Amino acid sequence: MSADTAVRLPGMRAKNPVMTASGTFGYGMEFAPYGDLRRLGGIVVKGLSLKPRTGNAMPRIAETPCGMLNAIGLQNCGVEAFLRDKLPRLPFKDTPIIANLYACDADEFAELAGVLAAEEGVAALEVNISCPNVKAGGIAFGQDPAMAGKLTEAVKKRAGNKPVWVKLSPNVTDIVGIARAAVLGGADVLTCINTLTGMAVDIRSRKPRLANVIGGLSGPAIKPVALRCVWQVCQAVSAPVIGVGGVSSAEDVLEFILVGAHAVQIGTANFMRPDMAFRIAERLPQLMDELGIKDLDEYRGTLLAG
Amino acid sequence: MGISGACRDLTILSVTPAGPVGAQFGCYYLEMDNPGLDPAVAGQFVMVRPAAFGSDPVWPRPFSICRLTPDRLTLFIQACGRGTDILCRLAPGDPVTVWGPLGQGFALEPAVPTVMLAGGVGIAPFMEYAATHPAPGNLSLVFGHRQPLSCYPFAELSQLVRAEAFEEKTPDDLPRFISRLEKTVAEFAGGLILACGPRPLLLTVARLARRYGARAQVSLENRMACGVGGCLGCVEKNALGQYVQTCTEGPVFWVDELSLSEDA
Ligand SMILES: Cc1cc2nc3c(=O)[nH]c(=O)nc-3n(C[C@H](O)[C@H](O)[C@H](O)COP(=O)(O)OP(=O)(O)OC[C@H]3O[C@@H](n4cnc5c(N)ncnc54)[C@H](O)[C@@H]3O)c2cc1C
Ligand SMILES: Cc1cc2nc3c(=O)[nH]c(=O)nc-3n(C[C@H](O)[C@H](O)[C@H](O)COP(=O)(O)O)c2cc1C
Ligand code: FES
Helix, strand or coil, X not given: CCCECCEEECCEEECCCEEECCCCCCCCHHHHHHCCHHHCCEEECCCECCCCECCCCCCCEEEXXXXXXECCCCCECCHHHHHHHHHHHCCCCCCCEEEEECCCCHHHHHHHHHHHHCCCCCCEEEEECCCCCCCCCHHHXXXXXXXXXXXXXXXXXXXXXXXXXXXXXXXXXXXXXXXXHHHHCCCCEEEECCCEEECCEECXXXXXXXXXXXXXXXXXXXXXXXXXXXHXXXXXXXXXXXXXXXXXXXXXXXXXXXXXXXXXXXXXXXXHCCCHHHHHHHHHHHHHHHHCCCEHHHHCCCCCCC | CCCCCCEEEXXXXXXXXXXXXXXXXXXXXXXXXXXXCCCCCECEEEEEEEHHHCCCCCCCEEEECCEEECCEEEEEEECCCHHHHHHHCCCCCCEEEEXXXXXXXXXXXXXXXXXXXXXXXXXXXXXXXXXXXXXXXXXXXXXXXXXXXXXXXXXXXXXXXXXXXXECCCCCHHHHHHHHHHHHHHHCCCCEEEEECCHHHHHHHHHHHHHHCCCEEEECCCCCCCCCCCCCCCEEEECCCCEEECCCCCEEEEHHHECCCCCC
């Protein structure tokens, strides 16, 4: 096997571009029985807030064609419990562990960033300005360029030497405008995309399938949207982009690299089988060999368009 | 020695209808080879994804372990939707990925008189429970069903334990079944009560157990996406008002650990 899967990102090196997406891989250890966590390019943990959050009422998930809706509502144990109980068990010396941040305003985001910046085991901070399932902030943060810039700046100021990733929402008319604002605010990396807002209903009971009525759509169904967003953002900004949305095979990984992504995150596909991310990471170098791709830098962004 | 939880790529050995199969209804036994799954506690479950799912349906499906022996894994599945229809139409040799045993199973107190309250396909985990119980003489089964009794492993269970079936044919039968349950809960108030079946049955058992101060466990069938604690989609409210994952902390809970409500 000769292909080189390594990826350089601001402030870190990943042994491969296969990372796991926030909210789909627990706090990491849940998936340790299914593969060696050190084989992954990175692990983005469940969205963290300053204080624990209970999350939304049930039902919180609904299956849709080639995808699913979720309205978890950012249930999490809080940053303190994460740092005390979860992080020490993760192989942070071998695999970058990325914290995903959620807060209700700029001050809270800054405080949360400050707490995480002090942690040796945290490789980067991913700022979630795109959650469709919370009342305060969430997606609204990621729909207004001024707000996106302001929140990124607030996190960046307190992030010390940790790279700041900003996770963008596809639920906007112009994702490039938000991407530019985040980069101006100091984003080192952009993560594209979070879920698309959606609904599912039951014609017999006349009830929505989610207690929250609206949720976020994810899974293979959204891959074309994610590819489009990554492509547009890569055309417009020079910051590295991480592609997320429907990745469920090594072929999908290369599709995102082809349109310009540095790396990808596996989300809903982790639910299809819990060893999915490990299998994709293992398969990728074989596929690259088959296609004659020596390293990802050579292949990245080489789409023959127009 | 099995690897706890690891994904196994298995092949179907057989798919057998359990009894009469109609256009609207069918229960099947799915048998797979067992290349070293960890031993299970009755009430634990596995996640199942046949290759035939492709990328749709996206989620694997959870099923109670109906029987796990050193060379066989048997599931008892009611075809009731897209995923179960695909599963029940698999043929010998078809590939299927399975991971488990997952979650927490039923309490085992061999010396304590124990009653299993099952509704419909909720009978599945009690096959394993009865087959592995060291003192089946202390076990009873009360089984509520709507389809013919021959659709369920009732005859097999009756050979192992004291068993009684109750058919629900008309809506009027429901209150009678509930009073039958009440009598049982009262009788086993000093023993151990285990329930598995549709949510209304579990809510009734929880309510009755509280009324009679009985020790009771229920096995929840909340919708699951991952089955391994990764998504937070399967939660149930505990007695403290916090949401706990039914896939890792359940599916079996003591009723007083939970504050059960109608919706799930
Ligand atoms: C721990 C556990 C153990 C289980 N054990 C068994 C078993 O031994 N045998 C068995 O036949 N079934 C069992 N089930 C239920 C089984 O998982 C569902 O019937 C199956 O997932 C339905 O899939 P489907 O694609 O056929 O139905 P779908 O097309 O997804 O849905 C059909 C109908 O069932 C509802 N539904 C879907 N999933 C669930 C669910 N998890 N709980 C309640 N309602 C649901 C849908 O809303 C819909 O009304 C178990 C469930 C759990 C959580
Ligand atoms: C159940 C679930 C929970 C999620 N939780 C979070 C979260 O806490 N923070 C976040 O930034 N994104 C969250 N997401 C979004 C994913 O990280 C990802 O961006 C999205 O699902 C698209 O990728 P996919 O199609 O591969 O799943 C969640 C997604 C799902 C399905
Ligand atoms: S099913 Fe995903 S956490 Fe329980």
